[in-house]
Amino acid sequence: MSKKTLFDKVWDAHVVSSIENGPQILYIDRHLIHEVTSPQAFNELENRGIPIFRPEQIVATADHNTPTLNQDQPIKDALSRKQLEQLSENCKKNNITLYELGHKYNGIVHVMAPELGITQPGITMVCGDSHTSTHGAFGAIAFGIGTSQVAQVFASQCLLLKKPKSLRVTVNGKLKKGVLPKDVILYIISKLGTNSGTGYFCEYAGDVVENMSMEGRMTVCNMSIEMGARGGMIAPDETTFEYIKGRKFAPQGEAFEKKVAYWKTLPSDEGAVFDKEYTFDAADIEPMVTYGTNPGMGIKITESIPVEDNASFQKSLKYMDFKAGESLIDKPINYVFIGSCTNSRIEDFRVAAEYIKGKQKADNVTAWLVPGSKQVEAQIIEEGLKAIFDEAGFELRQPGCSACLAMNDDKIPQGEYCVSTSNRNFEGRQGQGSRTILASPLVAAATAVEGKIIDITKHLN
Numbered sequence: 001m002s003k004k005t006l007f008d009k010v011w012d013a014h015v016v017s018s019i020e021n022g023p024q025i026l027y028i029d030r031h032l033i034h035e036v037t038s039p040q041a042f043n044e045l046e047n048r049g050i051p052i053f054r055p056e057q058i059v060a061t062a063d064h065n066t067p068t069l070n071q072d073q074p075i076k077d078a079l080s081r082k083q084l085e086q087l088s089e090n091c092k093k094n095n096i097t098l099y100e101l102g103h104k105y106n107g108i109v110h111v112m113a114p115e116l117g118i119t120q121p122g123i124t125m126v127c128g129d130s131h132t133s134t135h136g137a138f139g140a141i142a143f144g145i146g147t148s149q150v151a152q153v154f155a156s157q158c159l160l161l162k163k164p165k166s167l168r169v170t171v172n173g174k175l176k177k178g179v180l181p182k183d184v185i186l187y188i189i190s191k192l193g194t195n196s197g198t199g200y201f202c203e204y205a206g207d208v209v210e211n212m213s214m215e216g217r218m219t220v221c222n223m224s225i226e227m228g229a230r231g232g233m234i235a236p237d238e239t240t241f242e243y244i245k246g247r248k249f250a251p252q253g254e255a256f257e258k259k260v261a262y263w264k265t266l267p268s269d270e271g272a273v274f275d276k277e278y279t280f281d282a283a284d285i286e287p288m289v290t291y292g293t294n295p296g297m298g299i300k301i302t303e304s305i306p307v308e309d310n311a312s313f314q315k316s317l318k319y320m321d322f323k324a325g326e327s328l329i330d331k332p333i334n335y336v337f338i339g340s341c342t343n344s345r346i347e348d349f350r351v352a353a354e355y356i357k358g359k360q361k362a363d364n365v366t367a368w369l370v371p372g373s374k375q376v377e378a379q380i381i382e383e384g385l386k387a388i389f390d391e392a393g394f395e396l397r398q399p400g401c402s403a404c405l406a407m408n409d410d411k412i413p414q415g416e417y418c419v420s421t422s423n424r425n426f427e428g429r430q431g432q433g434s435r436t437i438l439a440s441p442l443v444a445a446a447t448a449v450e451g452k453i454i455d456i457t458k459h460l461n
Contacts, residue, residue, distance in 0.1 A: 003269040005166050006235050007201045010141045010266065014124045016158055023162045029123040030057055031153050032109045033096075035083040036064045036407070037128025041150035042090040052094045054157045059118055060091050060098040063108045065407040068370055068397035071101050080408065105248075107373020107399045110134040110341035114218065115375055117247025121236035121263040126153060131341050131423060132231070133224045137217035138244070139236035139266050141201070144225070164230045165275040167200035168268075171208040173282030178460045180351065181216035182343060182421065182440035184208065185223045186288035190298035192278060197229025200276065203268065204234050208282045214243040215347040222342045223423050226295040235267035287456050289328055290425050290438040292316040297425075301329070301443065302455055319427055320435050328437070328453045335418035336367040336448040337430070339397075340404035343421035343441050344372030346379045352445040353385040361393035362451025368410065369394050370402040394448065406431045419447040 004012070016025040038060070045052065052058070065080040075081040084101060091098035099105040105112055110131055113119045121139035126132060128150045135142035145159070152159055169188055202224050209217065217234045224232030241260050244250045251259045286300040293316045299305065305317070307324040317324060338344070338352055349369065361367050369389055371377040377399055380386050389396050403410040404422035406429070412418040414433030421444050422429075425436035439447070446456050 003272040005168075005268040005272045005274060006139060006203055006233055006266055007141065007166050008272070010122055010124065010139070011163060013122070014141070023160050025158050026124060026161050027158055028057075028126050028153050030059070030113075030118060030125045031157075032113055032118075032125065032127035032129075032132070033058060033060045033087075033150065034063050034109050034127070034129065035087040037147050037150055038090065039083065039086050040147045041128075041154055042094075044148075044151045045154055050155050052096070052154050055095045057157060058096045058154075059113065060087060060096055061106055061109050061112055062087060062099070062101045063106075063399075064401045064405070066101055066400040067409055068368075068400045068402045069409075071398045077409065102374075104374050104378075107371075107375065108341045108344065108401055110218070110222065111344060111372030111376065114138070114214070115247065115373060117244055117250030120244060120250070120259070121240060122266050126159070130225050131222050133229070134218050134222040134341055136221040136224065136231050136233040137214060138240055139233060139263065141231065141233070143231040164201045165199055167197060167202045167229065167276045168274040168278075169202055169204050170206040170277070170279045171204070171282055171285075172206040172279070173208065175208060175282045175285060176457075178287055178442060178456050179282075179285050180287075180440040180442055181212055181219040183285055183288045185220045186290065186295065186298045186438060187285045188278075188280065189223065189227045189296050190288065191280070192227055192296075194226060194294050194296040195228045197224060197227040200229050202227070202229040202232045203274070204232060205268075206279075209234055210237065212239075213347060214239060215345045218345070219342055223295065226423060236263045237267075287440060287443050289419075289443065289453065290436070291320060291322055291328060293319055293425055293427050295423065295425060295438060298438070299328075301453070302457065303327075329455050331417070331453045332364065333417045333419050333437070333447050333452055334364050334366060335412050335416055336365055336444050337370070337403045337412075337418055337420040337422065338441050338444050339368065339370030339372065339402050340420070340422035341372065341401070342423045344370060344376065344399075346376050346383075348421065348441040349376070349380050349385050350383070352441045353388045355442060355445045356392045356394065356449060357388050359392055359449045361448050364451045365448045367394045367448040368397055368403060370397045370410070371399050373399050392449070403430050405429060406434075412436070419444050419453065
């Protein structure tokens, strides 16, 4: 018996048929949809008279261009309103489960699916959204697809794909105080670059990853796509099983025990060979910030911007109005955003609240805290975190993708810097002419309190 990786085991179990030396037909267990990439696919099927093959395997939510204020009122923006109406209509017509704006299970697709137990080890999952890789934290094969592929899955519950190669990134050792999973993945991408994962599915391993909570693992897998990988995966273990247990769509009782027995067979076999391997030492990782216009342009908060002599690097620095050799410490910042499918889970807000407690937000800062789901929002209130945020002058908004991609009203003004816990710092990503600095929830919270970037390592007792 040949040794198999976690990725091989899940992929091979879902191959319906193969073309010799060519693509394979892969069965898809769960299909997540939202209002932005689904209407065209629904239209295509309707025009061709093709029914949705398995509506019970699809779950829909409204998230991308939903407002994060006054969600109980009619949506002002005409395009957003039209897209949400269209989603409701399409789901109703095709018997698809939809969590509309305001529903107690509504939220960002990659936050609400795991917390409802829809995401499980050993399954294949797709969504018309690149950060679907988040769900790989459970030992699932999860990846983003384009609109034409959304239509393929609607029609056949399958996709025609070429099997990606395998990559493993191992991080061993003990993380320093104040270093969060977000710093781990930003560090990895800064070292490997944004193309290092192209053509690969990446498995994260090592004791640092094993010691992470499910929420931390989701943050890491979420940003696999930022190093060019098709997706990221982490082997399921007791942490995974405990997280899933008792959730709404999780198997219950004896069925759950049976599933766990299967899930335990999924981790990569001892001696399984990967196409590419990288290893990092936890001791080398520190709180990170980005300084450029792709997530690979990251430095430790204590480091200076490197000096590089190439046109795209120069263009990037010009857009950000930074200089090579400059330190970002004491850089004044007027906007802070804690949210997105990368960092909008309850643990992220707990970390922020712990730092913020008893402090005040700087007067120059607009600080938006946007929970990833209605359930996270409810937890923030129940745990008393909202009171901490309110007293400190932070604004807790309603769930949605918000200022991660500015498809809604939450935009960062032109020329302004935003320290953001989201996943992308491309030009104009958070609003035309806006400048994004990616960081962890802890660094973001500290920036909001100080009104500038500080060396967080000096402020941790």
